[in-house]
Amino acid sequence: MAATVKVMRRPAAGTTSYLRSAIKGMGLTFKHMINPDKATHQYPEEPVELSPRWRGTHVMEVHADGRPKCVACGLCPTVCPANCIRLVGGEDDQGNRYPIVYEIDEFRCIFCGMCQEVCPVEAIHVGQHFENAEYTRERFVYDLDRLMEQDHESTLLWDPSDPRSE
Amino acid sequence: MADSGTKTERVTLTIDGREVSVEKGTTILEAAEALGNRIPHYCYHPGLSAPAQCRLCLVEVEGAPKLQASCITTAQDGQVVHTQSDDALRQRKGVLEFYLANHPLDCPICDQSGECKLQDYVFAEGRKHGRNREPKRVFGRDDFGGDILFYGDRCVMCTRCVRFMNEAAQDPLLTVVERGNRSVIDTFFDEGLEGSPYAGNIVDICPVGALVSKDFLHKARAWDLDHTPSICPNCSQGCNIDLHTRDNRVHRLKPRPNLDVNQYWMCDYGRHRYDWMNRTDRLEAPMIEREDSRVATGWAEALEALTARLEEVGDRPVRAIASPFSSNEELAALRLLVNALGGGEIHFRSPRTDEEIPLPSFPKLTRRKDLAPNVKGAEFLGMARVGDDDATGGLEGLEGFDGILLVVGDALPDCAPDFGSDAALHIHLGSYTSRATEAAHFRLPIATHAEQEGTFTNFEGRVQRFWPGLEAPGAARPGWLVLAALAAHLEGTAVPQRAEEMFLKAGELTPHFQGITYQDLGTRGALANEPVALPGA
Numbered sequence: 046m047a048a049t050v051k052v053m054r055r056p057a058a059g060t061t062s063y064l065r066s067a068i069k070g071m072g073l074t075f076k077h078m079i080n081p082d083k084a085t086h087q088y089p090e091e092p093v094e095l096s097p098r099w100r101g102t103h104v105m106e107v108h109a110d111g112r113p114k115c116v117a118c119g120l121c122p123t124v125c126p127a128n129c130i131r132l133v134g135g136e137d138d139q140g141n142r143y144p145i146v147y148e149i150d151e152f153r154c155i156f157c158g159m160c161q162e163v164c165p166v167e168a169i170h171v172g173q174h175f176e177n178a179e180y181t182r183e184r185f186v187y188d189l190d191r192l193m194e195q196d197h198e199s200t201l202l203w204d205p206s207d208p209r210s211e
Numbered sequence: 212m213a214d215s216g217t218k219t220e221r222v223t224l225t226i227d228g229r230e231v232s233v234e235k236g237t238t239i240l241e242a243a244e245a246l247g248n249r250i251p252h253y254c255y256h257p258g259l260s261a262p263a264q265c266r267l268c269l270v271e272v273e274g275a276p277k278l279q280a281s282c283i284t285t286a287q288d289g290q291v292v293h294t295q296s297d298d299a300l301r302q303r304k305g306v307l308e309f310y311l312a313n314h315p316l317d318c319p320i321c322d323q324s325g326e327c328k329l330q331d332y333v334f335a336e337g338r339k340h341g342r343n344r345e346p347k348r349v350f351g352r353d354d355f356g357g358d359i360l361f362y363g364d365r366c367v368m369c370t371r372c373v374r375f376m377n378e379a380a381q382d383p384l385l386t387v388v389e390r391g392n393r394s395v396i397d398t399f400f401d402e403g404l405e406g407s408p409y410a411g412n413i414v415d416i417c418p419v420g421a422l423v424s425k426d427f428l429h430k431a432r433a434w435d436l437d438h439t440p441s442i443c444p445n446c447s448q449g450c451n452i453d454l455h456t457r458d459n460r461v462h463r464l465k466p467r468p469n470l471d472v473n474q475y476w477m478c479d480y481g482r483h484r485y486d487w488m489n490r491t492d493r494l495e496a497p498m499i500e501r502e503d504s505r506v507a508t509g510w511a512e513a514l515e516a517l518t519a520r521l522e523e524v525g526d527r528p529v530r531a532i533a534s535p536f537s538s539n540e541e542l543a544a545l546r547l548l549v550n551a552l553g554g555g556e557i558h559f560r561s562p563r564t565d566e567e568i569p570l571p572s573f574p575k576l577t578r579r580k581d582l583a584p585n586v587k588g589a590e591f592l593g594m595a596r597v598g599d600d601d602a603t604g605g606l607e608g609l610e611g612f613d614g615i616l617l618v619v620g621d622a623l624p625d626c627a628p629d630f631g632s633d634a635a636l637h638i639h640l641g642s643y644t645s646r647a648t649e650a651a652h653f654r655l656p657i658a659t660h661a662e663q664e665g666t667f668t669n670f671e672g673r674v675q676r677f678w679p680g681l682e683a684p685g686a687a688r689p690g691w692l693v694l695a696a697l698a699a700h701l702e703g704t705a706v707p708q709r710a711e712e713m714f715l716k717a718g719e720l721t722p723h724f725q726g727i728t729y730q731d732l733g734t735r736g737a738l739a740n741e742p743v744a745l746p747g748a
């Protein structure tokens with residue numbers, strides 16, 4: 046099939062004025078400046094509202110007495126597809142199993158949320174948080190203390206009124 | 212297994228539509244296992260008597276009025292058995308529900324999780340959700356002494372542990388106290404399992420996490436561990452074991468069944484001596500002499516320099532020190548090299564005690580006096596034991612020796628730093644750093660038994676294979692490869708590429724190994740051609 050090509054002639058220099066289009070464009074811009082329905086979000090002055098199912102950096106839940114809820118069961122390092130959780134279990138002075146070392150490399154994490162889903166004691170959660178800038182790469186490996194200090198909301202992976210999606 | 216003996220008559224029965232022929236006297240459970248069809252069970256263990264009390268192995272036998280416990284029902288000619296019939300499945304599901312009535316949902320903190328028979332059976336045949344609304348009984352945790360912790364809530368009352376202590380160890384330290392719902396395993400008053408030399412086996416046979424090892428407590432999850440078949444290197448019995456490893460460290464040793472050597476068991480002495488496999492004070496690079504100092508190099512350069520030095524030193528008397536912790540392959544390669552250098556005496560030093568610790572139900576399993584795995588192999592290859600019972604001394608004859616001195620696998624912990632300084636050439640092949648070896652002209656790093664393939668010869672001359680479970684650090688290589696490469700260079704022959712080829716070469720050196728291949732040995736081992744007489748067996 047032969048293609049038909051429409052040849053547009055370029056206006057000769059000096060014979061065409063763009064002034065009309067320029068004014069039209071500026072008009073649109075000024076209109077948006079005073080438009081009350083504008084979509085632009087004034088981040089970071091205005092904080093972003095995240096969806097309750099937003100999956101961001103982790104939070105480790107703590108007991109009332111300040112101990113981490115994690116019992117070092119080893120399920121989250123097993124399920125993690127990015128293999129970014131390091132866990133060494135041990136026993137504390139009250140005979141409870143607890144994580145001696147618990148680290149998550151947030152750089153390798155793909156925020157799938159499976160660690161939260163698998164945790165039998167609802168200890169580790171992905172959180173509603175995304176502002177994580179750091180000056181060094183090492184700082185992205187969150188250790189247990191840092192995970193316990195995180196104070197942002199944790200993610201709702203499911204609807205609390207219908208936890209089994211029934 | 213409890214009563215082998217002289218059964219030769221065979222019976223043929225049908226299990227789940229498949230015919231199987233077994234020796235008369237075999238139980239239905241064992242016959243099904245021969246078909247690869249595992250019937251759930253707790254109280255039955257092949258190494259112990261079967262009290263048929265766990266009620267989990269119930270199967271339907273045509274013609275019988277009710278379900279039969281397959282672990283004690285002997286197979287009859289023409290019997291038709293259904294292990295998966297509706298009735299059998301329904302009843303086993305009911306039994307499992309009763310087990311869960313009191314069992315805590317402890318899996319996240321239980322060391323057995325992942326290798327637990329309660330998890331497995333409930334997953335395969337149990338109910339999805341519990342219906343029990345009653346509170347569970349609580350016992351808490353008890354220290355049984357020695358290496359053993361007891362979590363009473365998890366116990367399924369199979370009494371394997373009690374029967375092991377009564378029947379196998381014949382040291383009745385455990386019993387069931389109370390009855391019914393309140394029954395629990397306990398020791399007698401203050402007396403614990405401390406000092407009972409085979410008690411560690413009850414942790415292995417406990418089908419759930421009721422008995423756990425203190426040494427292994429919370430160390431690793433069962434599914435994270437790799438299992439490598441190996442041989443216990445702690446005495447000349449040569450128990451078959453599995454190395455359970457993770458992150459290039461051995462975390463525990465478990466017995467591997469071999470009815471001719473250790474049945475299903477191993478001793479606690481051997482079980483807890485694995486730390487040396489994880490030692491980090493290792494030789495990692497070949498060190499060669501350069502003027503007055505020693506420098507690290509690569510293997511090619513080290514072997515080149517060493518062969519050049521051997522030629523330069525020329526015809527000198529040769530003496531060698533071997534180690535009974537080396538494999539047959541390593542010892543044979545040393546013998547090859549010494550022969551290639553013109554022949555010489557090879558000695559080894561070996562730890563030994565006065566005490567033997569037999570397992571009463573199977574005295575052939577004994578923690579032997581020789582506390583090294585391959586004394587027999589060294590003797591087969593014409594090496595002689597010297598020194599004291601703690602593997603020291605015996606090297607006085609080497610003082611002022613000015614020939615070629617070869618030390619393989621012995622770190623010479625008792626020797627002075629100037630050991631071998633008079634020798635024209637002092638070559639050390641070892642795994643660990645030590646003072647006495649620093650002066651060696653050549654110091655070459657070799658792998659330990661946990662890091663390479665090979666064979667050991669046990670006290671009765673049984674040759675058994677082991678496999679590598681760890682990665683050797685740095686440039687460490689199997690000792691046989693290094694020694695055989697040197698020998699091959701001197702003789703102008705080909706270097707054996709695999710441990711198997713090296714073992715065939717060992718067969719050329721001694722009639723004991725002649726004609727044996729790795730294939731003959733399999734995973735169970737085979738007796739060397741001339742088995743030695745067993746003292747008192």
Ligand code: SF4
Nearest residue numbers: 125154155157158160
């Ligand atoms: S969110 Fe996913 S990738 Fe990130 S730590 Fe959890 S399991 Fe691993």
Ligand code: SF4
Nearest residue numbers: 115116118119121164
């Ligand atoms: S799954 Fe939960 S309890 Fe288990 S190790 Fe991870 S955080 Fe700890």
Ligand code: SF4
Nearest residue numbers: 366367369370372417
């Ligand atoms: S402790 Fe283990 S082996 Fe002993 S009776 Fe209980 S479940 Fe069986």
Ligand code: SF4
Nearest residue numbers: 443446449450478481
């Ligand atoms: S009897 Fe010997 S070979 Fe067997 S487990 Fe004990 S030390 Fe190891």
